[in-house]
Amino acid sequence: xxxxxxxxxxxxxxxxxxxxxxxxxxxxxxxxxxxxxxxxxxxxxxxxxxxxxxxxxxxxxxxxxxxxxxxxxxxxxxxxxxxxxxxxxxxxxxxxxxxxxxxxxxxxxxxxxxxxxxxxxxxxxxxxxxxxxxxxxxxxxxxxxxxxxxxxxxxxxxxxxxxxxxxxxxxxxxxxxxxxxxxxxxxxxxxxxxxxxxxxxxxxxxxxxxxxxxxxxxxxxxxxxxxxxxxxxxxxxxxxx
Ligand code: ADP
Numbered sequence: 262x263x264x265x266x267x268x269x270x271x272x273x274x275x276x277x278x279x280x281x282x283x284x285x286x287x288x289x290x291x292x293x294x295x296x297x298x299x300x301x302x303x304x305x306x307x308x309x310x311x312x313x314x315x316x317x318x319x320x321x322x323x324x325x326x327x328x329x330x331x332x333x334x335x336x337x338x339x340x341x342x343x344x345x346x347x348x349x350x351x352x353x354x355x356x357x358x359x360x361x362x363x364x365x366x367x368x369x370x371x372x373x374x375x376x377x378x379x380x381x382x383x384x385x386x387x388x389x390x391x392x393x394x395x396x397x398x399x400x401x402x403x404x405x406x407x408x409x410x411x412x413x414x415x416x417x418x419x420x421x422x423x424x425x426x427x428x429x430x431x432x433x434x435x436x437x438x439x440x441x442x443x444x445x446x447x448x449x450x451x452x453x454x455x456x457x458x459x460x461x462x463x464x465x466x467x468x469x470x471x472x473x474x475x476x477x478x479x480x481x482x483x484x485x486x487x488x489x490x491x492x493x494x495x496x497x498x499x500x501x502x
Contacts, residue, residue: 289314289368290393291500292375294471295401296463297456298411299485301372302424304401304496308370312500315365319352319373321422322359341450343458352376353383368396377466381473398474399499401485401492405460412456416445430489 291314293301302318309316327338333351340348356374359365375381388394414427418438425432425445433439450459474480481499485492 290388290396291369292371292395292398292474293373293401294398294467295403295483295485296405296408296467297459298408298415299401299403300411300489300492301401302422303430303489304492305370305372306422307493308496308500311497312368314368314370315362316370316372316422317356317359317365317374318422319356319371319376322355323352326355349377349379349383353380353387356384357387375470376462378469378473381470395474395477395479397500398471398480399496400471400480400482402482403485407486408460409453409456412451413453415451416447418443418445 289312291308293305295301305316305318308314323337323341327334327341336348337351352374356371360369375384385394411426411429414429416425416427416432416436417423418425418441420443421438421440423438423440424430432445436445437443438445449455471480481502483492483495483499487495
């Protein structure tokens with residue numbers, strides 16, 4: 262049975278890692294796009310370490326705003342529980358603030374953002390003003406039929422964003438984070454029912470974002486159905502190219 266450690270054991274060779282770190286022109290402003298459960302979070306945690314990037318997971322950032330129970334948080338909560346995306350202007354503003362964090366100085370991985378065409382256009386406007394742009398968009402391609410098992414088996418360590426899976430990546434001790442020993446949680450929207458809505462929204466609103474970036478020639482397709490270590494190898498290959 263696979264465990265999180267297999268990520269490390271089966272990780273790509275040291276040569277690739279070194280090459281990756283020393284690459285003179287690494288892609289630094291990266292977007293991971295894919296349906297819920299496609300492995301964006303899992304890969305982000307690996308790639309951000311190797312690349313010294315920050316990982317901005319929109320879902321986590323918005324959930325923190327919700328937890329603060331401000332009027333803004335309550336509005337976002339209503340949207341999230343229905344499986345919808347947040348209002349575009351609001352989400353872009355929150356992400357723009359997040360990108361100013363010192364940990365994003367070397368670049369960022371946007372995970373779950375932009376989720377709509379309007380968000381992508383607004384993001385480009387912001388980056389243009391800063392005379393930067395998105396370097397690469399990784400399209401985590403996967404069949405819908407695989408996602409239900411991944412989502413309903415997902416357990417999360419909330420403060421670090423580490424994810425586990427009851428079958429594919431179980432923690433050493435059931436329900437407990439390997440590193441801190443703290444309890445793991447399941448997300449409220451990680452049910453088969455809400456997943457259906459989230460997938461509908463993904464196909465309708467987020468797939469056009471992939472097309473938008475394809476026209477800019479920055480999209481690379483990642484076969485996300487493969488085991489985690491193979492997906493990591495593919496992601497590294499694309500980011501080095
Ligand atoms: P996303 O961030 O795209 O929603 P996650 O990275 O959280 O997806 O992955 C969803 C679930 O599937 C998690 O429980 C994770 O442990 C598991 N998982 C991630 N990548 C793979 C993979 N390549 N094969 C099998 N299970 C995976």
